[in-house]
Amino acid sequence: MAKEQNKKNSRRDFIKKLGIVGLGSASMASIYFDKKTLEEKKPGEKIKVLTTDKKVVEVNVSDIIPVEEEVNTDKLQHRGRTGLVGKKFVMVIDLAKCKNARKCMHACQSVHQLKPEQHHINVLQMEDEVNGATYFMPKPCMHCDEPQCVSVCPVGATFKRQDGIVLIDNEMCVGCRFCIAACPYSARSFNWTDPRDAEKYKDVPYDVELNVPQKLGTVTKCAFSADRLRENKLPYCVASCPNGVYYFGDANQDFVTNGTTRKTVRLSKLLKDNSAYTLLAELGTKPNVFYLPPNRKCEEPQTT
Amino acid sequence: MNKEAINTLSLSEIENDLTQNIQWTVRSRIWMGTLLFAFAICLYFYVQQLIYGLGVTGLHDYASWGIYISNFVFFVATSLVGMLISSVFGLANVKWIKPIARIAEIIAVSFAMVAGLVIITDMGRPDRLLSIFVYGRVQSPIVWDIAVVTTYVFISLLLLYVPLIPDFAMISEKKKGLPKLQIKIYKALSLGWADKPEQFKVIKRLIQTLLVIIIPVALAIHTVTSWLFALTLRPGWDSSIFGPYFVSGAFVAGSAALIMALYFYRRHYHLENYITEEHFNSMGKILVLVSLIYLYFNLNEILVPGFKPGTAAGAHINELLSGTESTLYWAVQIFGLAIPLILLLIPRMRKPFPVTVLSLMVFVGAWFKRYLIVVPSQLEPYLPIQNVPESFHHYSPTTAEVAITAGSFILVLIIMTVLSKVIPLIPIWEVKEELK
Numbered sequence: 001m002a003k004e005q006n007k008k009n010s011r012r013d014f015i016k017k018l019g020i021v022g023l024g025s026a027s028m029a030s031i032y033f034d035k036k037t038l039e040e041k042k043p044g045e046k047i048k049v050l051t052t053d054k055k056v057v058e059v060n061v062s063d064i065i066p067v068e069e070e071v072n073t074d075k076l077q078h079r080g081r082t083g084l085v086g087k088k089f090v091m092v093i094d095l096a097k098c099k100n101a102r103k104c105m106h107a108c109q110s111v112h113q114l115k116p117e118q119h120h121i122n123v124l125q126m127e128d129e130v131n132g133a134t135y136f137m138p139k140p141c142m143h144c145d146e147p148q149c150v151s152v153c154p155v156g157a158t159f160k161r162q163d164g165i166v167l168i169d170n171e172m173c174v175g176c177r178f179c180i181a182a183c184p185y186s187a188r189s190f191n192w193t194d195p196r197d198a199e200k201y202k203d204v205p206y207d208v209e210l211n212v213p214q215k216l217g218t219v220t221k222c223a224f225s226a227d228r229l230r231e232n233k234l235p236y237c238v239a240s241c242p243n244g245v246y247y248f249g250d251a252n253q254d255f256v257t258n259g260t261t262r263k264t265v266r267l268s269k270l271l272k273d274n275s276a277y278t279l280l281a282e283l284g285t286k287p288n289v290f291y292l293p294p295n296r297k298c299e300e301p302q303t304t
Numbered sequence: 305m306n307k308e309a310i311n312t313l314s315l316s317e318i319e320n321d322l323t324q325n326i327q328w329t330v331r332s333r334i335w336m337g338t339l340l341f342a343f344a345i346c347l348y349f350y351v352q353q354l355i356y357g358l359g360v361t362g363l364h365d366y367a368s369w370g371i372y373i374s375n376f377v378f379f380v381a382t383s384l385v386g387m388l389i390s391s392v393f394g395l396a397n398v399k400w401i402k403p404i405a406r407i408a409e410i411i412a413v414s415f416a417m418v419a420g421l422v423i424i425t426d427m428g429r430p431d432r433l434l435s436i437f438v439y440g441r442v443q444s445p446i447v448w449d450i451a452v453v454t455t456y457v458f459i460s461l462l463l464l465y466v467p468l469i470p471d472f473a474m475i476s477e478k479k480k481g482l483p484k485l486q487i488k489i490y491k492a493l494s495l496g497w498a499d500k501p502e503q504f505k506v507i508k509r510l511i512q513t514l515l516v517i518i519i520p521v522a523l524a525i526h527t528v529t530s531w532l533f534a535l536t537l538r539p540g541w542d543s544s545i546f547g548p549y550f551v552s553g554a555f556v557a558g559s560a561a562l563i564m565a566l567y568f569y570r571r572h573y574h575l576e577n578y579i580t581e582e583h584f585n586s587m588g589k590i591l592v593l594v595s596l597i598y599l600y601f602n603l604n605e606i607l608v609p610g611f612k613p614g615t616a617a618g619a620h621i622n623e624l625l626s627g628t629e630s631t632l633y634w635a636v637q638i639f640g641l642a643i644p645l646i647l648l649l650i651p652r653m654r655k656p657f658p659v660t661v662l663s664l665m666v667f668v669g670a671w672f673k674r675y676l677i678v679v680p681s682q683l684e685p686y687l688p689i690q691n692v693p694e695s696f697h698h699y700s701p702t703t704a705e706v707a708i709t710a711g712s713f714i715l716v717l718i719i720m721t722v723l724s725k726v727i728p729l730i731p732i733w734e735v736k737e738e739l740k
Contacts, residue, residue: 117692154446155439175428177368184537193359216357217428
């Protein structure tokens with residue numbers, strides 16, 4: 001019956017319908033084709049699609065016009081506020097590995113439109129109070145489970161998503177900087193003057209997961225690269241580290257992946273076997289960033 | 305009041321005395337012109353800030369609250385004196401405060417209203433001010449603060465206005481040489497007042513009610529303001545005595561402001577028969593009292609964490625007492641609190657002029673004390689300040705920032721001047737009542 005109906009319509013109308021389906025259910029990969037998927041197919045190949053009245057039909061690949069999903073701030077805001085369902089993102093930082101290469105800082109600053117003095121992640125040189133030993137400590141946002149910054153925000157511009165990520169929405173931020181005052185980790189930065197390359201980013205739709213374009217008079221912070229996680233990729237800082245410092249993953253699945261070696265290990269075991277700790281745990285903020293102590297004797301962290 | 309001198313005057317002479325400030329003399333026009341000119345300069349700097357952002361200030365990521373916030377705290381503090389004089393002493397039936405209660409309310413209203421503007425100058429996005437009302441989260445202490453400050457301004461305005469109703473009626477009938485429009489406004493504001501006994505009964509009951517309501521609200525504005533700091537985890541701010549510590553400090557700043565205002569109003573408008581040397585003597589004693597209470601809280605604030613030097617809070621106290629800001633700290637404590645406190649114990653020092661000078665010292669000291677509460681804590685975060693310019697280890701306000709802050713004081717002076725040109729500074733009907 002579906003075929004009969006299709007015959008009545010012109011081919012063009014049918015493709016249009018497909019487009020609507022594609023837009024309306026973007027998350028269902030089987031019916032939404034992005035350009036790349038189509039390019040992988042040879043012309044003449046058949047492909048199964050679902051029509052608007054929920055029938056599966058086969059069409060020729062060459063008949064399909066790829067639909068580009070329209071990117072606008074509203075959509076980005078909606079998905080940015082919702083987060084990635086069922087995930088709980090965590091980071092593990094192996095202090096024994098950090099050699100202060102600062103590739104993480106540079107990667108982060110370049111994608112997030114930051115100035116040299118603005119840090120979403122900052123590699124600090126720490127000194128052990130007891131034995132005087134120094135070590136390098138990368139410090140992103142801790143994405144606390146009890147985020148002080150979120151509690152104090154007067155307008156809900158900064159918020160914690162169900163996947164654990166704390167974001168700042170610079171479309172809403174009023175610039176009171178209470179969150180900066182409240183954060184014990186000094187994780188936040190402010191756009192005191194016009195952001196870097198403001199002119200270049202002028203027409204880019206605002207993505208709350210990337211917090212770009214940056215806006216004058218608003219707060220900015222580490223987003224755990226929420227935009228990359230959406231694409232199943234590791235955060236910018238994690239992926240750019242040459243020394244295997246970072247592990248990143250999902251606490252619900254109890255797995256983290258090293259950004260350099262791409263080795264995936266069990267999170268709970270990694271934390272337990274290496275006496276992992278969180279920063280300023282006594283404050284009760286419950287960070288989702290864990291540190292492996294810098295003075296471990298063995299070269300490789302224990303995972304077995 | 306100097307009853308002997310006033311008793312020799314007729315009622316209309318008293319009315320004349322107490323309404324002669326309601327006119328724009330050449331001198332007051334020049335004064336007002338100067339204020340407006342100075343304010344315009346400050347406004348120029350604020351426009352700069354609106355265009356280029358908060359980058360025109362000396363603020364940065366590690367001292368992100370500076371003199372705007374300390375000034376806001378100071379303004380809220382000063383405005384509390386309205387509650388202290390009118391309510392605390394008024395409800396205790398202390399008679400001598402009657403002639404100065406209105407001036408205390410004028411200070412309350414002007415400082416509280418300008419405090420609201422000061423906080424806007426600190427906003428990175430003042431264009432989104434309305435968001436706070438539309439999307440306000442009740443969990444945020446900022447929203448609590450806005451709610452209580454607004455309530456306080458509103459009740460203080462009522463406390464200024466309601467006792468003015470009989471005076472407005474009197475002025476609209478008897479005061480000569482005013483523009484017709486102004487008379488009409490007085491008439492309208494007097495709400496048909498006709499000096500009837502039942503009207504007096506109603507107005508007194510209303511004032512009494514307002515005086516009671518404003519006590520918790522006034523305590524709330526400064527307690528909530530202290531919570532903006534105390535509810536964070538920062539050493540130096542994370543303190544359970546911040547509420548009473550701020551409130552007691554507020555009475556110090558406010559009493560000092562009131563003494564100065566009394567001095568200038570009295571001198572300029574020849575109110576010597578109504579605001580007497582005895583008022584200065586008593587206000588001097590009140591200043592001693594509130595300063596002692598404040599000193600007590602200071603001791604608690606310093607000694608308790610300071611006794612545990614290993615803790616973050618202890619390290620902060622140590623830094624305050626002997627670190628980079630210690631010169632300012634000791635200057636404020638000695639010249640802004642200790643010396644005035646000791647000198648005010650000497651009766652001669654409670655004469656109008658010396659008590660005003662000492663009040664000025666207290667007032668200036670109180671301003672810098674707010675700076676010392678707000679700024680140093682931010683410059684000693686838990687984690688080291690690194691990979692930022694050297695200047696991020698310090699905070700020095702820029703010209704624009706100082707000018708905008710000065711503008712807030714000028715605006716208070718403008719409001720206080722304008723009010724003194726349109727309303728009697730001393731409640732005339734209450735003076736008449738006292739003489740009966």
